[in-house]
Amino acid sequence: SQTIHQWPATLVQPVGSPLSLECTVEGTSNPNLYWYRQAAGRGLQLLFYSVGIGQISSEVPQNLSASRPQDRQFILSSKKLLLSDSGFYLCAWSAPPGTGGAREQFFGPGTRLTVL
Amino acid sequence: KQEVTQIPAALSVPEGENLVLNCSFTDSAIYNLQWFRQDPGKGLTSLLLIQSSQREQTSGRLNASLDKSSGRSTLYIAASQPGDSATYLCAVAFYNTDKLIFGTGTRLQVFP
Numbered sequence: 269s270q271t272i273h274q275w276p277a278t279l280v281q282p283v284g285s286p287l288s289l290e291c292t293v294e295g296t297s298n299p300n301l302y303w304y305r306q307a308a309g310r311g312l313q314l315l316f317y318s319v320g321i322g323q324i325s326s327e328v329p330q331n332l333s334a335s336r337p338q339d340r341q342f343i344l345s346s347k348k349l350l351l352s353d354s355g356f357y358l359c360a361w362s363a364p365p366g367t368g369g370a371r372e373q374f375f376g377p378g379t380r381l382t383v384l
Numbered sequence: 385k386q387e388v389t390q391i392p393a394a395l396s397v398p399e400g401e402n403l404v405l406n407c408s409f410t411d412s413a414i415y416n417l418q419w420f421r422q423d424p425g426k427g428l429t430s431l432l433l434i435q436s437s438q439r440e441q442t443s444g445r446l447n448a449s450l451d452k453s454s455g456r457s458t459l460y461i462a463a464s465q466p467g468d469s470a471t472y473l474c475a476v477a478f479y480n481t482d483k484l485i486f487g488t489g490t491r492l493q494v495f496p
Contacts, residue, residue, distance in 0.1 A: 274427075300482050311488045362482060373484060377427045
């Protein structure tokens with residue numbers, strides 16, 4: 269069965285510090301991977317998605333970047349955090365197109381980021 | 385602009401009631417629609433997925449319906465229990481894209 273991991277679970281960082289959040293998926297190959305952010309009082313917003321190693325699409329201009337160095341690893345980064353980067357970050361995966369699936373998305377446990 | 389709306393925003397009911405949560409979307413060209421559950425401080429748990437060619441899906445006490453022509457989906461919860469208390473999110477993948485557009489959710493509280 270497939271599982272998705274995120275770490276750290278919680279993080280408190282000062283403004284201007286760097287950020288690295290990691291997401292890994294087990295039990296599947298060539299998944300589509302996604303980063304979402306859920307800010308306080310707001311809905312879930314797609315930040316980045318990836319259909320393969322090194323292939324990243326950005327949905328919203330922002331202070332963050334994403335990378336996919338391995339097939340089942342997705343990393344969210346920032347060089348200098350802003351207060352507005354605070355939120356709950358969720359990673360998700362889905363089977364790639366052409367595999368016969370319904371493209372259902374499955375989410376990880378999330379990382380709670382507080383920028384002070 | 386493709387948007388997803390959920391009503392009500394919050395709902396509080398006694399245990400045992402049958403519930404209907406509503407989701408509406410602005411573009412009928414959808415690929416699929418997912419219902420999720422989110423417990424406080426936790427990730428999302430996928431409850432049901434309805435593909436665009438389907439009218440409904442059932443899992444246990446949950447039944448989700450889809451009416452593309454009217455841009456609506458409903459999640460029916462039978463015989464609600466306190467353990468059903470959570471936020472329920474509707475998300476739509478519009479045609480030929482893997483991107484999910486989320487509604488803002490319905491926060492459900494079921495009291496004993």
